[in-house]
Amino acid sequence: MTKSKNLNVGLVGTQFMGRAHANAYLKVGRFFDLPLQPVMHTAAGRDPGRTQAFADRWGWANTTTRWQDMVESDAIDLIDICTPNNLHKDIALAALEAGKHVACEKPLSATLDEAREMRDAAKKAKRSSKAQTFVWFSYRGCPALALARQLVQDGKIGQVYHVRANYLQGWGGPATPLVWRFRKEFAGSGAHGDLNAHSIDAARFVTGEEITEVSGAIEETFIKQRELPGDEGGNIRGKGGAAKKKGKVTVDDTVMFLARFKGGAAASFEATRLAIGCQNENKLEVHGEKGAIRWNFEDMNVLWYYNAQGDAETNGWQRIMVTDADHHPFAHAWWPDAHILGYEHGFINLASTMFNQIGGGKLEVPMADFEDAYQTQRVLEAATLSARNRAPVKISEVK
Ligand code: SOE
Numbered sequence: 001m002t003k004s005k006n007l008n009v010g011l012v013g014t015q016f017m018g019r020a021h022a023n024a025y026l027k028v029g030r031f032f033d034l035p036l037q038p039v040m041h042t043a044a045g046r047d048p049g050r051t052q053a054f055a056d057r058w059g060w061a062n063t064t065t066r067w068q069d070m071v072e073s074d075a076i077d078l079i080d081i082c083t084p085n086n087l088h089k090d091i092a093l094a095a096l097e098a099g100k101h102v103a104c105e106k107p108l109s110a111t112l113d114e115a116r117e118m119r120d121a122a123k124k125a126k127r128s129s130k131a132q133t134f135v136w137f138s139y140r141g142c143p144a145l146a147l148a149r150q151l152v153q154d155g156k157i158g159q160v161y162h163v164r165a166n167y168l169q170g171w172g173g174p175a176t177p178l179v180w181r182f183r184k185e186f187a188g189s190g191a192h193g194d195l196n197a198h199s200i201d202a203a204r205f206v207t208g209e210e211i212t213e214v215s216g217a218i219e220e221t222f223i224k225q226r227e228l229p230g231d232e233g234g235n236i237r238g239k240g241g242a243a244k245k246k247g248k249v250t251v252d253d254t255v256m257f258l259a260r261f262k263g264g265a266a267a268s269f270e271a272t273r274l275a276i277g278c279q280n281e282n283k284l285e286v287h288g289e290k291g292a293i294r295w296n297f298e299d300m301n302v303l304w305y306y307n308a309q310g311d312a313e314t315n316g317w318q319r320i321m322v323t324d325a326d327h328h329p330f331a332h333a334w335w336p337d338a339h340i341l342g343y344e345h346g347f348i349n350l351a352s353t354m355f356n357q358i359g360g361g362k363l364e365v366p367m368a369d370f371e372d373a374y375q376t377q378r379v380l381e382a383a384t385l386s387a388r389n390r391a392p393v394k395i396s397e398v399k
Protein backbone atom coordinates (compact mmCIF):
# COMPACT_ATOMS: atom_id res chain seq x y z
CA MET A 1 0.00 0.00 0.00
CA THR A 2 1.35 3.43 -0.91
CA LYS A 3 1.45 6.20 1.66
CA SER A 4 -1.44 8.55 0.95
CA LYS A 5 -3.46 11.45 2.22
CA ASN A 6 -6.88 11.18 3.83
CA LEU A 7 -10.29 12.18 2.54
CA ASN A 8 -13.04 12.51 5.15
CA VAL A 9 -16.38 11.04 4.15
CA GLY A 10 -19.83 11.93 5.49
CA LEU A 11 -22.57 9.43 4.64
CA VAL A 12 -26.30 10.21 4.69
CA GLY A 13 -28.55 7.15 5.03
CA THR A 14 -28.00 3.96 7.00
CA GLN A 15 -30.16 1.38 5.24
CA PHE A 16 -29.43 -0.92 2.26
CA MET A 17 -27.25 1.48 0.27
CA GLY A 18 -25.75 2.98 3.42
CA ARG A 19 -24.44 -0.49 4.26
CA ALA A 20 -23.20 -1.17 0.72
CA HIS A 21 -21.28 2.12 0.65
CA ALA A 22 -19.96 1.80 4.21
CA ASN A 23 -18.58 -1.61 3.28
CA ALA A 24 -16.93 -0.08 0.19
CA TYR A 25 -15.22 2.65 2.24
CA LEU A 26 -14.09 0.08 4.78
CA LYS A 27 -12.50 -2.22 2.20
CA VAL A 28 -11.39 -0.11 -0.74
CA GLY A 29 -8.12 1.10 0.78
CA ARG A 30 -7.21 -2.43 1.84
CA PHE A 31 -7.46 -3.88 -1.66
CA PHE A 32 -6.57 -0.92 -3.89
CA ASP A 33 -3.54 1.37 -3.77
CA LEU A 34 -5.16 4.78 -3.63
CA PRO A 35 -3.81 8.32 -3.78
CA LEU A 36 -6.31 9.22 -1.02
CA GLN A 37 -7.49 7.09 1.88
CA PRO A 38 -11.19 7.25 2.81
CA VAL A 39 -11.79 8.13 6.44
CA MET A 40 -15.24 7.14 7.69
CA HIS A 41 -15.82 10.40 9.50
CA THR A 42 -19.57 10.85 10.09
CA ALA A 43 -22.77 8.92 9.44
CA ALA A 44 -26.12 10.74 9.37
CA GLY A 45 -29.53 9.13 9.89
CA ARG A 46 -32.98 10.09 11.14
CA ASP A 47 -33.00 7.92 14.25
CA PRO A 48 -30.15 8.58 16.73
CA GLY A 49 -30.08 5.06 18.21
CA ARG A 50 -30.08 3.29 14.86
CA THR A 51 -27.53 5.68 13.42
CA GLN A 52 -25.21 5.02 16.37
CA ALA A 53 -25.66 1.27 16.01
CA PHE A 54 -24.88 1.56 12.28
CA ALA A 55 -21.79 3.66 13.04
CA ASP A 56 -20.56 1.19 15.67
CA ARG A 57 -21.01 -1.76 13.34
CA TRP A 58 -19.30 -0.22 10.31
CA GLY A 59 -16.73 2.02 11.96
CA TRP A 60 -17.97 5.57 11.50
CA ALA A 61 -16.25 7.87 13.99
CA ASN A 62 -19.18 10.28 14.52
CA THR A 63 -22.94 10.42 14.03
CA THR A 64 -25.57 13.08 13.56
CA THR A 65 -29.28 13.26 12.86
CA ARG A 66 -28.79 16.45 10.81
CA TRP A 67 -27.06 16.05 7.43
CA GLN A 68 -26.64 19.83 7.54
CA ASP A 69 -23.98 19.31 10.25
CA MET A 70 -21.78 17.64 7.68
CA VAL A 71 -22.35 20.37 5.12
CA GLU A 72 -21.38 22.97 7.73
CA SER A 73 -18.32 21.07 8.96
CA ASP A 74 -14.91 21.97 7.52
CA ALA A 75 -13.73 18.49 8.36
CA ILE A 76 -15.88 16.73 5.71
CA ASP A 77 -14.48 16.48 2.16
CA LEU A 78 -17.06 14.28 0.48
CA ILE A 79 -20.78 13.79 1.16
CA ASP A 80 -22.32 10.54 0.01
CA ILE A 81 -26.13 10.46 -0.36
CA CYS A 82 -27.89 7.12 0.25
CA THR A 83 -31.36 8.45 1.06
CA PRO A 84 -34.64 7.96 -0.79
CA ASN A 85 -34.59 9.90 -4.08
CA ASN A 86 -36.66 12.89 -2.93
CA LEU A 87 -33.84 14.03 -0.61
CA HIS A 88 -31.00 13.83 -3.13
CA LYS A 89 -31.38 17.34 -4.50
CA ASP A 90 -31.40 19.38 -1.28
CA ILE A 91 -28.43 17.54 0.18
CA ALA A 92 -26.42 17.63 -3.05
CA LEU A 93 -27.03 21.32 -3.67
CA ALA A 94 -26.07 22.29 -0.11
CA ALA A 95 -22.95 20.11 -0.19
CA LEU A 96 -21.81 21.47 -3.57
CA GLU A 97 -22.42 25.03 -2.39
CA ALA A 98 -20.14 24.27 0.57
CA GLY A 99 -17.42 23.06 -1.83
CA LYS A 100 -17.66 19.35 -0.98
CA HIS A 101 -17.34 16.49 -3.43
CA VAL A 102 -20.68 14.71 -3.74
CA ALA A 103 -21.51 11.07 -4.43
CA CYS A 104 -25.17 10.19 -4.88
CA GLU A 105 -27.20 7.02 -5.25
CA LYS A 106 -29.09 6.43 -8.50
CA PRO A 107 -31.36 7.63 -10.01
CA LEU A 108 -29.89 11.13 -9.82
CA SER A 109 -33.20 12.42 -8.50
CA ALA A 110 -36.93 11.82 -8.28
CA THR A 111 -37.73 14.20 -11.16
CA LEU A 112 -36.01 15.58 -14.26
CA ASP A 113 -36.37 19.16 -13.00
CA GLU A 114 -34.47 18.29 -9.84
CA ALA A 115 -31.88 16.34 -11.81
CA ARG A 116 -31.30 19.36 -14.04
CA GLU A 117 -30.79 21.60 -11.01
CA MET A 118 -28.28 19.11 -9.64
CA ARG A 119 -26.46 18.93 -12.97
CA ASP A 120 -26.28 22.75 -13.16
CA ALA A 121 -25.02 23.00 -9.58
CA ALA A 122 -22.37 20.38 -10.32
CA LYS A 123 -21.17 22.32 -13.37
CA LYS A 124 -20.91 25.50 -11.32
CA ALA A 125 -19.14 23.79 -8.42
CA LYS A 126 -16.63 22.13 -10.75
CA ARG A 127 -15.62 25.58 -11.98
CA SER A 128 -15.60 27.40 -8.65
CA SER A 129 -14.42 24.90 -6.02
CA LYS A 130 -13.25 22.00 -8.22
CA ALA A 131 -15.81 19.81 -6.44
CA GLN A 132 -16.44 16.53 -8.26
CA THR A 133 -19.67 14.58 -8.51
CA PHE A 134 -20.31 10.83 -8.73
CA VAL A 135 -23.42 8.68 -9.17
CA TRP A 136 -23.50 5.09 -8.00
CA PHE A 137 -24.62 3.12 -11.02
CA SER A 138 -23.12 0.19 -9.19
CA TYR A 139 -23.13 -2.31 -12.06
CA ARG A 140 -20.41 -0.30 -13.81
CA GLY A 141 -18.19 -1.78 -11.13
CA CYS A 142 -18.98 -5.37 -12.22
CA PRO A 143 -15.95 -6.72 -14.04
CA ALA A 144 -18.00 -8.53 -16.71
CA LEU A 145 -19.80 -5.32 -17.68
CA ALA A 146 -16.47 -3.50 -17.78
CA LEU A 147 -15.19 -6.24 -20.12
CA ALA A 148 -18.31 -5.89 -22.31
CA ARG A 149 -17.52 -2.21 -22.68
CA GLN A 150 -13.92 -3.03 -23.49
CA LEU A 151 -14.94 -5.46 -26.25
CA VAL A 152 -17.08 -2.75 -27.88
CA GLN A 153 -14.24 -0.24 -27.59
CA ASP A 154 -11.79 -2.75 -29.08
CA GLY A 155 -14.04 -3.02 -32.16
CA LYS A 156 -14.96 -6.66 -31.51
CA ILE A 157 -18.69 -5.99 -31.91
CA GLY A 158 -18.47 -3.50 -34.79
CA GLN A 159 -21.54 -1.49 -35.66
CA VAL A 160 -24.19 -2.12 -33.02
CA TYR A 161 -27.55 -3.29 -34.40
CA HIS A 162 -29.45 -4.29 -31.26
CA VAL A 163 -29.40 -3.46 -27.56
CA ARG A 164 -31.79 -5.48 -25.39
CA ALA A 165 -32.01 -4.67 -21.71
CA ASN A 166 -34.39 -6.21 -19.25
CA TYR A 167 -34.23 -5.81 -15.53
CA LEU A 168 -36.58 -8.32 -13.93
CA GLN A 169 -37.31 -8.45 -10.22
CA GLY A 170 -40.10 -10.35 -8.54
CA TRP A 171 -40.18 -8.92 -5.03
CA GLY A 172 -43.12 -6.56 -5.64
CA GLY A 173 -46.00 -9.04 -5.51
CA PRO A 174 -49.32 -8.26 -3.74
CA ALA A 175 -47.98 -9.30 -0.31
CA THR A 176 -45.24 -6.64 -0.37
CA PRO A 177 -46.30 -3.60 1.67
CA LEU A 178 -46.25 0.04 0.66
CA VAL A 179 -42.55 0.73 1.31
CA TRP A 180 -41.07 4.04 0.10
CA ARG A 181 -40.15 2.58 -3.29
CA PHE A 182 -43.91 2.46 -4.10
CA ARG A 183 -44.54 6.10 -3.21
CA LYS A 184 -44.02 8.85 -5.74
CA GLU A 185 -43.30 11.52 -3.12
CA PHE A 186 -40.18 9.57 -2.06
CA ALA A 187 -39.12 7.67 -5.17
CA GLY A 188 -40.40 9.73 -8.13
CA SER A 189 -41.17 6.55 -10.05
CA GLY A 190 -41.19 2.80 -9.45
CA ALA A 191 -39.36 0.10 -11.40
CA HIS A 192 -38.61 2.78 -14.00
CA GLY A 193 -36.28 5.01 -11.98
CA ASP A 194 -35.06 2.14 -9.83
CA LEU A 195 -34.27 -0.42 -12.54
CA ASN A 196 -34.53 1.12 -16.02
CA ALA A 197 -32.10 3.77 -14.74
CA HIS A 198 -29.51 1.00 -14.28
CA SER A 199 -30.27 -0.50 -17.71
CA ILE A 200 -30.08 2.83 -19.55
CA ASP A 201 -26.80 3.62 -17.82
CA ALA A 202 -25.40 0.16 -18.58
CA ALA A 203 -26.42 0.40 -22.24
CA ARG A 204 -24.81 3.85 -22.59
CA PHE A 205 -21.73 2.69 -20.66
CA VAL A 206 -21.20 -0.46 -22.74
CA THR A 207 -21.97 0.96 -26.21
CA GLY A 208 -20.48 4.41 -25.57
CA GLU A 209 -23.45 5.83 -27.46
CA GLU A 210 -26.34 8.12 -26.55
CA ILE A 211 -30.02 7.30 -26.99
CA THR A 212 -31.71 9.77 -29.36
CA GLU A 213 -35.36 8.69 -29.39
CA VAL A 214 -37.81 6.68 -27.31
CA SER A 215 -41.12 5.22 -28.49
CA GLY A 216 -43.78 2.61 -27.78
CA ALA A 217 -43.55 2.90 -24.01
CA ILE A 218 -45.95 1.08 -21.67
CA GLU A 219 -46.30 2.05 -18.02
CA GLU A 220 -48.47 -0.02 -15.68
CA THR A 221 -49.32 -0.20 -12.01
CA PHE A 222 -50.92 -3.61 -11.54
CA ILE A 223 -51.17 -3.49 -7.76
CA LYS A 224 -52.91 -0.25 -6.88
CA GLN A 225 -53.24 -0.63 -3.09
CA ARG A 226 -50.78 -2.13 -0.64
CA GLU A 227 -50.75 -2.78 3.07
CA LEU A 228 -49.06 0.00 5.05
CA PRO A 229 -45.60 -1.17 6.12
CA GLY A 230 -44.33 -1.84 9.60
CA ASP A 231 -40.62 -1.54 10.13
CA GLU A 232 -38.76 -1.39 6.79
CA GLY A 233 -35.74 -2.70 8.65
CA GLY A 234 -33.19 -2.22 5.87
CA ASN A 235 -34.87 -4.77 3.59
CA ILE A 236 -36.35 -3.42 0.36
CA ARG A 237 -39.47 -5.56 0.88
CA GLY A 238 -40.24 -4.28 4.39
CA LYS A 239 -42.80 -5.99 6.61
CA GLY A 240 -46.58 -5.66 6.72
CA GLY A 241 -48.16 -3.43 9.39
CA ALA A 242 -50.11 -4.74 12.36
CA ALA A 243 -53.15 -2.59 11.51
CA LYS A 244 -53.57 -4.13 8.02
CA LYS A 245 -54.58 -0.75 6.65
CA LYS A 246 -53.93 -0.11 2.96
CA GLY A 247 -52.56 2.85 1.06
CA LYS A 248 -52.36 3.87 -2.59
CA VAL A 249 -49.44 2.90 -4.82
CA THR A 250 -48.38 6.02 -6.71
CA VAL A 251 -45.62 4.68 -8.96
CA ASP A 252 -45.33 2.14 -11.78
CA ASP A 253 -44.78 -1.59 -11.27
CA THR A 254 -43.39 -1.87 -14.79
CA VAL A 255 -42.20 0.34 -17.65
CA MET A 256 -41.18 -1.01 -21.07
CA PHE A 257 -40.03 1.03 -24.07
CA LEU A 258 -38.25 0.99 -27.41
CA ALA A 259 -35.32 3.26 -28.24
CA ARG A 260 -32.90 4.33 -30.97
CA PHE A 261 -29.20 4.95 -30.40
CA LYS A 262 -27.23 7.67 -32.19
CA GLY A 263 -25.44 5.11 -34.35
CA GLY A 264 -28.80 3.68 -35.43
CA ALA A 265 -29.07 0.66 -33.09
CA ALA A 266 -32.62 -0.45 -32.25
CA ALA A 267 -33.13 -1.10 -28.53
CA SER A 268 -35.71 -2.38 -26.10
CA PHE A 269 -35.88 -1.86 -22.34
CA GLU A 270 -38.08 -3.62 -19.79
CA ALA A 271 -38.13 -3.11 -16.02
CA THR A 272 -40.48 -4.74 -13.58
CA ARG A 273 -40.88 -5.76 -9.95
CA LEU A 274 -43.57 -8.25 -10.89
CA ALA A 275 -41.53 -10.78 -12.84
CA ILE A 276 -42.54 -13.32 -10.23
CA GLY A 277 -39.82 -15.92 -9.84
CA CYS A 278 -37.00 -13.56 -10.83
CA GLN A 279 -34.59 -12.22 -8.24
CA ASN A 280 -32.27 -9.60 -9.65
CA GLU A 281 -32.11 -10.46 -13.36
CA ASN A 282 -30.35 -7.40 -14.68
CA LYS A 283 -29.63 -8.42 -18.28
CA LEU A 284 -27.99 -6.72 -21.21
CA GLU A 285 -27.49 -8.04 -24.73
CA VAL A 286 -25.74 -6.31 -27.61
CA HIS A 287 -25.66 -7.65 -31.18
CA GLY A 288 -23.37 -6.07 -33.76
CA GLU A 289 -21.91 -6.64 -37.17
CA LYS A 290 -18.85 -8.55 -35.87
CA GLY A 291 -20.16 -10.21 -32.73
CA ALA A 292 -22.47 -10.14 -29.74
CA ILE A 293 -22.38 -10.00 -25.95
CA ARG A 294 -24.75 -11.14 -23.21
CA TRP A 295 -24.67 -10.49 -19.48
CA ASN A 296 -26.96 -11.31 -16.59
CA PHE A 297 -26.17 -10.01 -13.11
CA GLU A 298 -27.48 -13.27 -11.59
CA ASP A 299 -24.36 -14.85 -13.07
CA MET A 300 -22.34 -11.70 -12.69
CA ASN A 301 -18.86 -13.11 -13.23
CA VAL A 302 -19.76 -14.52 -16.64
CA LEU A 303 -19.74 -12.65 -19.94
CA TRP A 304 -21.03 -14.44 -23.02
CA TYR A 305 -19.30 -13.40 -26.24
CA TYR A 306 -20.03 -14.47 -29.80
CA ASN A 307 -17.34 -13.87 -32.39
CA ALA A 308 -19.10 -13.77 -35.77
CA GLN A 309 -15.73 -13.62 -37.47
CA GLY A 310 -14.42 -16.86 -36.03
CA ASP A 311 -13.93 -20.23 -37.67
CA ALA A 312 -17.27 -21.33 -39.20
CA GLU A 313 -16.81 -24.92 -38.05
CA THR A 314 -16.40 -24.06 -34.37
CA ASN A 315 -18.41 -20.85 -34.15
CA GLY A 316 -20.55 -20.53 -31.03
CA TRP A 317 -21.02 -18.58 -27.83
CA GLN A 318 -17.95 -18.32 -25.60
CA ARG A 319 -18.58 -18.35 -21.86
CA ILE A 320 -15.91 -16.12 -20.35
CA MET A 321 -15.43 -16.39 -16.59
CA VAL A 322 -14.35 -12.82 -15.96
CA THR A 323 -11.93 -13.56 -13.17
CA ASP A 324 -8.44 -13.05 -14.57
CA ALA A 325 -6.13 -10.09 -14.80
CA ASP A 326 -6.40 -10.34 -18.59
CA HIS A 327 -10.15 -9.91 -18.36
CA HIS A 328 -10.90 -6.92 -16.25
CA PRO A 329 -9.47 -3.65 -15.07
CA PHE A 330 -10.06 -4.17 -11.33
CA ALA A 331 -8.49 -7.63 -11.23
CA HIS A 332 -5.07 -6.45 -10.03
CA ALA A 333 -6.62 -5.48 -6.68
CA TRP A 334 -8.46 -8.72 -6.00
CA TRP A 335 -7.80 -12.41 -5.46
CA PRO A 336 -5.46 -14.43 -7.63
CA ASP A 337 -6.92 -15.35 -11.05
CA ALA A 338 -10.00 -17.59 -11.15
CA HIS A 339 -11.67 -16.36 -7.94
CA ILE A 340 -15.05 -14.72 -8.35
CA LEU A 341 -16.47 -11.47 -7.00
CA GLY A 342 -19.97 -10.62 -5.68
CA TYR A 343 -22.50 -7.78 -5.40
CA GLU A 344 -20.53 -5.76 -2.85
CA HIS A 345 -17.38 -5.72 -4.99
CA GLY A 346 -19.08 -3.52 -7.59
CA PHE A 347 -19.34 -0.80 -4.96
CA ILE A 348 -15.77 -1.30 -3.78
CA ASN A 349 -14.51 -1.10 -7.36
CA LEU A 350 -16.40 2.12 -7.96
CA ALA A 351 -15.13 3.57 -4.69
CA SER A 352 -11.60 3.00 -6.01
CA THR A 353 -12.55 4.97 -9.13
CA MET A 354 -13.88 7.78 -6.98
CA PHE A 355 -10.78 8.13 -4.81
CA ASN A 356 -8.48 7.83 -7.82
CA GLN A 357 -10.40 10.51 -9.65
CA ILE A 358 -10.35 12.95 -6.72
CA GLY A 359 -6.72 12.17 -5.96
CA GLY A 360 -5.50 12.28 -9.57
CA GLY A 361 -4.77 8.53 -9.75
CA LYS A 362 -5.41 6.07 -12.56
CA LEU A 363 -9.07 5.36 -13.44
CA GLU A 364 -10.16 1.77 -14.05
CA VAL A 365 -13.55 2.68 -15.55
CA PRO A 366 -15.32 6.04 -15.33
CA MET A 367 -18.02 6.43 -12.71
CA ALA A 368 -21.06 8.46 -13.84
CA ASP A 369 -21.07 12.12 -12.77
CA PHE A 370 -24.14 14.37 -12.44
CA GLU A 371 -23.98 15.33 -16.14
CA ASP A 372 -23.87 11.70 -17.17
CA ALA A 373 -26.70 10.70 -14.79
CA TYR A 374 -28.75 13.64 -16.06
CA GLN A 375 -28.53 12.19 -19.59
CA THR A 376 -29.91 8.90 -18.22
CA GLN A 377 -32.67 10.82 -16.44
CA ARG A 378 -33.67 12.48 -19.75
CA VAL A 379 -34.19 9.03 -21.27
CA LEU A 380 -36.31 7.99 -18.27
CA GLU A 381 -38.42 11.11 -18.71
CA ALA A 382 -38.78 10.53 -22.47
CA ALA A 383 -40.10 7.01 -21.79
CA THR A 384 -42.61 8.34 -19.27
CA LEU A 385 -43.81 10.95 -21.79
CA SER A 386 -43.98 8.35 -24.54
CA ALA A 387 -46.16 6.10 -22.36
CA ARG A 388 -48.47 8.87 -21.24
CA ASN A 389 -48.86 10.53 -24.68
CA ARG A 390 -48.68 7.28 -26.64
CA ALA A 391 -46.15 8.90 -28.97
CA PRO A 392 -42.46 8.81 -29.85
CA VAL A 393 -40.28 11.35 -28.01
CA LYS A 394 -36.96 12.76 -29.21
CA ILE A 395 -34.41 13.12 -26.43
CA SER A 396 -33.40 16.51 -27.84
CA GLU A 397 -36.90 17.72 -26.86
CA VAL A 398 -36.52 16.60 -23.24
CA LYS A 399 -34.42 19.08 -21.29
C1 SOE B 1 -34.33 -2.53 -5.46
O1 SOE B 1 -35.16 -2.62 -6.53
C2 SOE B 1 -32.84 -2.52 -5.79
O2 SOE B 1 -32.21 -2.64 -4.56
C3 SOE B 1 -32.35 -1.27 -6.46
O3 SOE B 1 -32.67 -0.11 -5.72
C4 SOE B 1 -30.87 -1.36 -6.70
O4 SOE B 1 -30.40 -0.22 -7.35
C5 SOE B 1 -30.59 -2.60 -7.53
O5 SOE B 1 -29.21 -2.75 -7.67
C6 SOE B 1 -31.15 -3.84 -6.87
O6 SOE B 1 -32.51 -3.64 -6.60
